[in-house]
Amino acid sequence: MAVVLAGLIHVVAVLTLPVLAPRNAYARLAALGPANTMIQLAALKPGQQVMPNMAPDVRYAMCVFDLSDGPIHLRATIQDELWLIAFYTPIGENFYTVIGADMKREDVELVVTTEDQSVADATGDAPEALENLIVVSSPVSKGIALIRAPLAGPSRSLEAQRALGATYCGRERSSPPAAAIPGPAPLSSGL
Amino acid sequence: MRALGYFIGAFAVALLLGIGSAWYMIERGSILTTTRIGPWTSWLSEGNPNADPYTRAHLARSGRLPLSSTAARYFAASTDSAGSHLSAGCEYMISGGPLNARWWSLAVYESRGSIIANPSNRYSFNSEEAIRRSDGSYEIHLARNARPGNWLPVGKDPDKDLKLMLRVYGPRETDASGIGQIPAESLPKIERTRCE
Numbered sequence: 166m167a168v169v170l171a172g173l174i175h176v177v178a179v180l181t182l183p184v185l186a187p188r189n190a191y192a193r194l195a196a197l198g199p200a201n202t203m204i205q206l207a208a209l210k211p212g213q214q215v216m217p218n219m220a221p222d223v224r225y226a227m228c229v230f231d232l233s234d235g236p237i238h239l240r241a242t243i244q245d246e247l248w249l250i251a252f253y254t255p256i257g258e259n260f261y262t263v264i265g266a267d268m269k270r271e272d273v274e275l276v277v278t279t280e281d282q283s284v285a286d287a288t289g290d291a292p293e294a295l296e297n298l299i300v301v302s303s304p305v306s307k308g309i310a311l312i313r314a315p316l317a318g319p320s321r322s323l324e325a326q327r328a329l330g331a332t333y334c335g336r337e338r339s340s341p342p343a344a345a346i347p348g349p350a351p352l353s354s355g356l
Numbered sequence: 357m358r359a360l361g362y363f364i365g366a367f368a369v370a371l372l373l374g375i376g377s378a379w380y381m382i383e384r385g386s387i388l389t390t391t392r393i394g395p396w397t398s399w400l401s402e403g404n405p406n407a408d409p410y411t412r413a414h415l416a417r418s419g420r421l422p423l424s425s426t427a428a429r430y431f432a433a434s435t436d437s438a439g440s441h442l443s444a445g446c447e448y449m450i451s452g453g454p455l456n457a458r459w460w461s462l463a464v465y466e467s468r469g470s471i472i473a474n475p476s477n478r479y480s481f482n483s484e485e486a487i488r489r490s491d492g493s494y495e496i497h498l499a500r501n502a503r504p505g506n507w508l509p510v511g512k513d514p515d516k517d518l519k520l521m522l523r524v525y526g527p528r529e530t531d532a533s534g535i536g537q538i539p540a541e542s543l544p545k546i547e548r549t550r551c552e
Contacts, residue, residue, distance in 0.1 A: 168370070168373070170370035171369070171377070173370075173374065174371060174373075174378075175373075175377050178375055178378035179409045180413075182378075182416060183412045183416035186413075186416035189416045189417075189419055194421075210471075211472060212473075214470060214471070216419050217420060217469025218420055218432075218463075218521055219420075220461055221479035222482050223461075249525070251421075251427070253403075256415075256416060257402075258405040258407070259404070259422070259423055262423060266458060315461070315482070315525060317459075317484050319485050
């Protein structure tokens, strides 16, 4: 009987632990600021890191997204082929990743929608806006977009921080194609 | 009365076994969830939307947000190649073969995952920074005091336990489902060179 009970307790413990873990990555990141805003993480310093085991030689920017009021847009000028834009559910499932090396253009625009929102809601009816647009269909209405800028050399930190500071996450559509270069995005400097 | 005593005893044993085995399989991994190559452990499905419950629990507890195995592979080590705990009181020679990937980085942490303060602000070596031989192989000295070549400092406190994390972004060899494959022989060996 003890063994059967032990098995049951084992299963319950394994299944409830993810729910009970209070300091998972989503909780840590959501505490940093408002949703649907790009927040740049400061370069790692001893004793000041948002998540354990972050890469000291990667610069990060993140956006906690909330799609309950409609799709959100994410714009970035990918500085080099090492960049990665990864999308996560609150329990850390990496459901989509944009790999810098696979991009043909350095300016990328992503629209994140839930499975029941249409892309037209996000882009208006301008078909040219659909070119170069990557549609990310999210299985959850709240989640995380995390941009990683791995440093291609010891002196690239400032450059990467500046490029991450120019990324955008929020409700605004991009401007018409004539002004394809995104305007300066609000830079969140506070961690 | 004896029946009640038996019941309580059985319950206590069950609790210990159940929680203990769950803790072990979540914290340390098992053959179902992790690949072990020498001192290196890799959770194959971490970050994957179809991950098993053990991997999910491990990830939630870790507080990390890893890329799934089609974009990157992570390998963690808290022992040297001989199986002894990595300690800041010892010195190690880490020697790795070429890694076929877009970028890689080897970082050192104290056992709970924080980087370690040191005067040269050096916390890791990556594929662009490490001095490598022409075939791509390299050596990194893990030590408290400065060493020639690639020196990865571990701070002042000799009593600290250490953890190494090797991240390999964009592995060029993949299996049929796109999961990056890192040949066992290209993972670095961790050899203890001296101890206090």
